[in-house]
Amino acid sequence: MKIGAILPHLLLFGGVRRYIETGNVFVSRGHRFTLFTPDGVSADWTIFKGEVKPLSSLNEHDLDVLITGSPEFTGYLDASGAKLKIFYIQIEGVAREREITTSGKYNIMVNSKGLAERIRRKYSIPVIDGTGGVDPAIFYPLGDPREEMDDRLPGSCPVGVICYGRRSRPRKGTRFVIDAVRRLRRKGFDIRLHLFDHRTTEEEDSRVGFDPGLPFVYYLDLSQERMAAMYGSSNIFVSAERRAGWSNTSAEAAACALPIVCTKSGTSDFAVDGSSALVVPWRNHRPISRAIERLILDPGMAVRLGIEARRRIMDFTWERVCDRMESGFVRLLEE
Numbered sequence: 001m002k003i004g005a006i007l008p009h010l011l012l013f014g015g016v017r018r019y020i021e022t023g024n025v026f027v028s029r030g031h032r033f034t035l036f037t038p039d040g041v042s043a044d045w046t047i048f049k050g051e052v053k054p055l056s057s058l059n060e061h062d063l064d065v066l067i068t069g070s071p072e073f074t075g076y077l078d079a080s081g082a083k084l085k086i087f088y089i090q091i092e093g094v095a096r097e098r099e100i101t102t103s104g105k106y107n108i109m110v111n112s113k114g115l116a117e118r119i120r121r122k123y124s125i126p127v128i129d130g131t132g133g134v135d136p137a138i139f140y141p142l143g144d145p146r147e148e149m150d151d152r153l154p155g156s157c158p159v160g161v162i163c164y165g166r167r168s169r170p171r172k173g174t175r176f177v178i179d180a181v182r183r184l185r186r187k188g189f190d191i192r193l194h195l196f197d198h199r200t201t202e203e204e205d206s207r208v209g210f211d212p213g214l215p216f217v218y219y220l221d222l223s224q225e226r227m228a229a230m231y232g233s234s235n236i237f238v239s240a241e242r243r244a245g246w247s248n249t250s251a252e253a254a255a256c257a258l259p260i261v262c263t264k265s266g267t268s269d270f271a272v273d274g275s276s277a278l279v280v281p282w283r284n285h286r287p288i289s290r291a292i293e294r295l296i297l298d299p300g301m302a303v304r305l306g307i308e309a310r311r312r313i314m315d316f317t318w319e320r321v322c323d324r325m326e327s328g329f330v331r332l333l334e335e
Contacts, residue, residue, distance in 0.1 A: 001329060002032045004061060006068040006076055010035065010043040010052065012198050015069065015090050017248070018111070021135060023050045025322040034061060036076075046224060065329050067109070071095045077106060084332055088130060089115055092243040092265075101125060107332060109325070111246040113269045128328035131269055132246065132316030138224050139255035141310065142232035158190040158215070159296055160234035162258075164249045165195030165218060167206065173240025173263070178212050179285035180238070180292060185214055189296060192216065194234045231256040236295050236302070240283050241265045251316065254309035259302040261291040269316060276308040 003026055005019050020043060023033040033050035040054030053061070058076055066082035068074070069090045077085045087106040089097070092115065101108055101123045109128035110116045116127050163177040174195070181193045196219040197206055207218045219230050231237065237253035237260050244266025253260055254270055260277040271277035278294065280287040295302040 001026075001064045001326075001333075002034075002062060003065045003329075004034045004036055004058070004063045004067070004082065006036045006055065006058070006066070006070065006073045008070055008072075009037055009039075010041065010048075012043075012045045015248075016043070017046075018090070018133070019067075020046055020048050021133065021318040022130075022322055022325065023048060025318050026050075026326070029322070029326070034063075064333060069094075071100065074100060074106075084329060086128065089119065090245040092118060092245065098123070109328070112244075112266060114264070114266065115245050128332070129324040130321060130328075131324065132251075132321035133318040134248075134251040134255045134313055134316060136255050136314065136317055138227055139231065139252045140228050141257035141306075142228065158192045159236065160192050160194050161236050161238055161292060162194035162196070162231065162234035162253070163238045163240070165197040165206065167210075171242050171244075173242065173283055176240040176283055176285050176288055177238045178214075180289035182212070182214055183285055183289045184292060184296075187293075189293070191292075194230075195219070196222065196230060198222075227252065228256055231258055234258065236261060236292055238288060238292065239263065239265075239267065240280075240288060242283055251313055254313040257306040257310040259295050259305040260309055261288060261295070270309065270312040272308075272312075276305055276312050278305070 007019060010016055019035060026033045027049040035052045036055045036058050038055050040052055042052045058080060063082040065084045066077060066080050067086040067088050068077060069088040085106050086109050087100050088109045090111045107128055108119060109130040110119060111130050119127050161181055163174055164172055165174055166172045167174045181191050184191055193214060193216040198221055222230055231253055237258040239247055239250045239262040241247055241263055242265050247266030250260055250262050250267045260271060262271050262277055262279055263283055264279055271279055273279035278291040280291055
């Protein structure tokens with residue numbers, strides 16, 4: 001197949017990794033995969049095995065499948081000669097969601113079970129399964145959690161609680177995690193907060209002026225090779241997202257076998273309460289802090305949750321994601 005995808009850029013944010021990773025898998029399977037961006041500039045933070053072309057050249061390419069998840073690029077889908085035109089929904093309530101999904105112009109693909117249920121419930125249309133994913137070659141446990149309980153899991157001091165640190169995006173819920181850690185420290189728990197983020201080219205250093213009033217470490221712009229070590233430096237991962245499609249950071253933490261405290265947003269494919277995570281019923285520092293406290297007081301449970309999270313997330317590697325996508329593409333092209 002000849003597959004194309006339209007993106008606004010190839011920087012390390014905004015879901016770009018999904019297209020790089022799936023593109024690499026499709027190329028390894030003998031398909032042709034081309035990324036189209038306004039400037040046609042390749043990614044400098046990872047290796048992409050396909051081609052990168054300027055968006056202005058799109059109509060010069062004979063494509064079987066053309067994908068975008070950006071509402072501003074649907075006009076390019078409309079004008080293209082691709083046999084299969086796909087809008088890839090990756091976040092709940094994407095701009096123009098109803099218009100795009102009900103227009104009949106596009107096949108809809110989703111990146112999580114939660115989004116699939118939303119689209120079927122609201123619009124009664126079938127979806128292509130693009131659920132996942134994670135790269136276990138980048139995100140992996142530093143050792144066997146069973147053998148490293150004393151070093152890796154709650155019970156050692158201080159306890160490391162890690163979360164995504166994008167405070168400028170309220171839906172990520174970073175402030176709820178910070179408040180939960182504060183609450184636990186007031187109760188006497190020795191906890192250090194770990195945050196991480198990647199900047200866009202225009203953004204200032206988000207660490208400047210940040211003072212949560214408690215001990216913290218802030219990782220910024222880490223390389224791919226250092227991500228597993230970053231997750232492994234902590235004991236518990238927390239996600240308080242809302243309106244997520246697929247929670248990349250939760251999936252990465254799961255692949256690193258960290259015990260996870262999370263909302264159901266973006267995590268329902270692999271986070272089962274009491275089995276592979278502690279899923280809090282709402283975004284608030286109180287249930288989050290109670291869940292963290294449970295893991296601190298029961299390190300054996302924390303080990304079990306981390307191991308099960310790792311097992312479940314292996315169903316959502318990029319290879320598995322592409323299995324499902326490829327099956328959907330072939331079926332629709334043959335209809």
